[in-house]
Amino acid sequence: MRPGLQPSRDSAFFWQGLRDEKLLCQSCDHCGRLRHPPRPMCPDCGALQWSARPLSGRGRVHAWIKPVHPLLPMFEEGFLVALVELDEGIRLLSNLCEISAADVRNEMPVEVFFIEVDAEGAKVHQFRPIGELGHG
Amino acid sequence: MADGSSSVIVGIGQTEFSKNSGRSELQLACEAIRAALDDCGLAPADVDGMTTFTLDSSDDVDIVRSLGIENLRFSSRVPHGGGGSTGTLAHAMAAVDSGLAEVVVCWRAMNERSEARFGTAQLSDAGHARGSGTGFIEWSVPFGAVTPAAWTAIGAQRYMHVYGATNEDFGRVAVTLRKAAATNPAAFFYQRPLSLEEHQASRWIAEPVFRLFDCCQESDGGVAFVVTSRERARDCRMPGARILHATQAVPFDTEVVTNFYHADLTRFDSGIACAAELYGRTGLGPEDIQVAMLYDHFSMAVFWHLEAFGFCGPGEAPDFIREGHCELDGRLPLSPNGGLIGEAYIHGMNNITEAVRQIRGTAANPIDSVDHVLVSSGMSGAILGRL
Numbered sequence: 001m002r003p004g005l006q007p008s009r010d011s012a013f014f015w016q017g018l019r020d021e022k023l024l025c026q027s028c029d030h031c032g033r034l035r036h037p038p039r040p041m042c043p044d045c046g047a048l049q050w051s052a053r054p055l056s057g058r059g060r061v062h063a064w065i066k067p068v069h070p071l072l073p074m075f076e077e078g079f080l081v082a083l084v085e086l087d088e089g090i091r092l093l094s095n096l097c098e099i100s101a102a103d104v105r106n107e108m109p110v111e112v113f114f115i116e117v118d119a120e121g122a123k124v125h126q127f128r129p130i131g132e133l134g135h136g
Numbered sequence: 137m138a139d140g141s142s143s144v145i146v147g148i149g150q151t152e153f154s155k156n157s158g159r160s161e162l163q164l165a166c167e168a169i170r171a172a173l174d175d176c177g178l179a180p181a182d183v184d185g186m187t188t189f190t191l192d193s194s195d196d197v198d199i200v201r202s203l204g205i206e207n208l209r210f211s212s213r214v215p216h217g218g219g220g221s222t223g224t225l226a227h228a229m230a231a232v233d234s235g236l237a238e239v240v241v242c243w244r245a246m247n248e249r250s251e252a253r254f255g256t257a258q259l260s261d262a263g264h265a266r267g268s269g270t271g272f273i274e275w276s277v278p279f280g281a282v283t284p285a286a287w288t289a290i291g292a293q294r295y296m297h298v299y300g301a302t303n304e305d306f307g308r309v310a311v312t313l314r315k316a317a318a319t320n321p322a323a324f325f326y327q328r329p330l331s332l333e334e335h336q337a338s339r340w341i342a343e344p345v346f347r348l349f350d351c352c353q354e355s356d357g358g359v360a361f362v363v364t365s366r367e368r369a370r371d372c373r374m375p376g377a378r379i380l381h382a383t384q385a386v387p388f389d390t391e392v393v394t395n396f397y398h399a400d401l402t403r404f405d406s407g408i409a410c411a412a413e414l415y416g417r418t419g420l421g422p423e424d425i426q427v428a429m430l431y432d433h434f435s436m437a438v439f440w441h442l443e444a445f446g447f448c449g450p451g452e453a454p455d456f457i458r459e460g461h462c463e464l465d466g467r468l469p470l471s472p473n474g475g476l477i478g479e480a481y482i483h484g485m486n487n488i489t490e491a492v493r494q495i496r497g498t499a500a501n502p503i504d505s506v507d508h509v510l511v512s513s514g515m516s517g518a519i520l521g522r523l
């Protein structure tokens with residue numbers, strides 16, 4: 001069980017997409033601008049119409065940390081938090097898995113995968129290295 | 137150059153800073169406000185304006201009823217948590233300059249250590265009203281980033297990667313602030329300086345970025361100040377500190393603590409916006425500032441502020457600290473009260489009262505010849521000067 005899963009009216013599509021193992025972001029129907037976190041209006045053109053666009057799920061580690069305190073029993077010991085910059089230019093926070101802190105490098109390439117976090121089928125996006133250190 | 141504001145901070149007040157106040161947050165607020173009014177010789181009946189944080193638990197109606205205020209004509213709250221703390225000054229200044237109110241009290245009072253600790257895990261937005269800048273919960277908490285330390289560490293890690301800064305560099309900020317606090321009797325860490333070795337031996341909070349002593353304190357206490365017009369200030373008991381300008385800043389794509397989405401995370405986007413506004417409005421520059429009160433919720437944040445306000449170039453803050461420029465006898469003394477790391481964490485408000493003491497010359501660690509003090513809390517800032 002993960003804490004803080006609280007979709008809002010504007011973000012419900014994102015969390016629904018995860019249930020189908022799709023990483024989505026909003027794409028403006030008028031000008032094509034991508035945006036995340038979700039918001040109702042395009043900051044470039046003001047359009048309210050948007051479509052949910054699947055993202056590649058590939059990107060790079062922009063920044064990362066290993067939270068040590070406070071202990072979080074619902075997470076594995078030594079878990080890592082990463083800010084991933086996707087190839088599409090979108091940044092999102094996630095976990096970096098299948099690697100230990102000592103081996104993490106900024107800008108290392110990563111890919112998305114999904115894990116189920118509750119009995120109702122809610123999922124979250126996770127990332128793992130691709131290339132030498134990973135399974136890609 | 138514009139004439140600037142004609143608003144003046146005439147009174148400051150505070151409770152003791154502790155880990156367990158033993159009384160309600162409302163009582164702390166009343167005591168701090170009363171102390172600030174006594175400091176300048178004004179009475180509750182003179183107060184007609186009030187501002188605090190959206191996060192503060194005390195309601196204006198209860199403050200009015202407790203203090204015996206006759207009528208408020210202006211009441212407001214600032215968002216952005218401690219990052220918005222200097223925004224209370226901007227609101228008070230706006231109210232006084234425009235005539236919406238004549239005497240505005242600003243306060244923050246909290247049992248942040250003995251009741252709701254920020255350093256413990258925040259697993260939902262229960263307790264956070266929407267509108268306080270807490271929309272971040274949804275995008276951080278499911279991944280185990282549940283504290284201000286974790287959120288701030290992510291941007292700080294990017295800075296480390298780009299500029300080669302180390303946790304030891306961050307440690308020198310904590311050591312500098314604890315050294316100042318050691319000679320400030322009001323500071324929780326009075327007579328308790330910190331060595332770099334002790335800092336490096338403290339446990340990790342968010343590896344490889346923040347150790348325990350990179351984090352500010354968690355404190356109970358209340359701080360208040362009184363803002364009025366220059367005319368009214370002439371009759372006050374103590375010399376005032378003029379608000380040359382105060383501003384808030386919410387640049388595009390910024391967030392309050394989960395500030396992960398703007399273009400360059402090594403730069404402090406809201407600090408840069410505050411600097412442009414404050415320098416632009418006052419005609420002053422970094423060379424005109426004698427004391428810098430920089431919001432130090434985490435040691436590394438001082439680097440972001442120093443670079444945003446042009447005290448040094450991008451990536452140069454670690455050297456600026458290492459060379460001693462932020463010592464009490466340096467070219468830019470940093471938070472001579474010891475800041476939020478050394479004195480107390482009253483959400484940034486104790487850095488504003490210290491700025492007033494430095495202008496008055498009444499601080500525990502007085503800096504010579506202070507004409508201008510910068511207070512920067514990130515999403516808000518002010519430059520104070522002599523009357």
Ligand SMILES: [Zn+2]
Nearest residue numbers: 028031042045
């Ligand atoms: Zn658009």
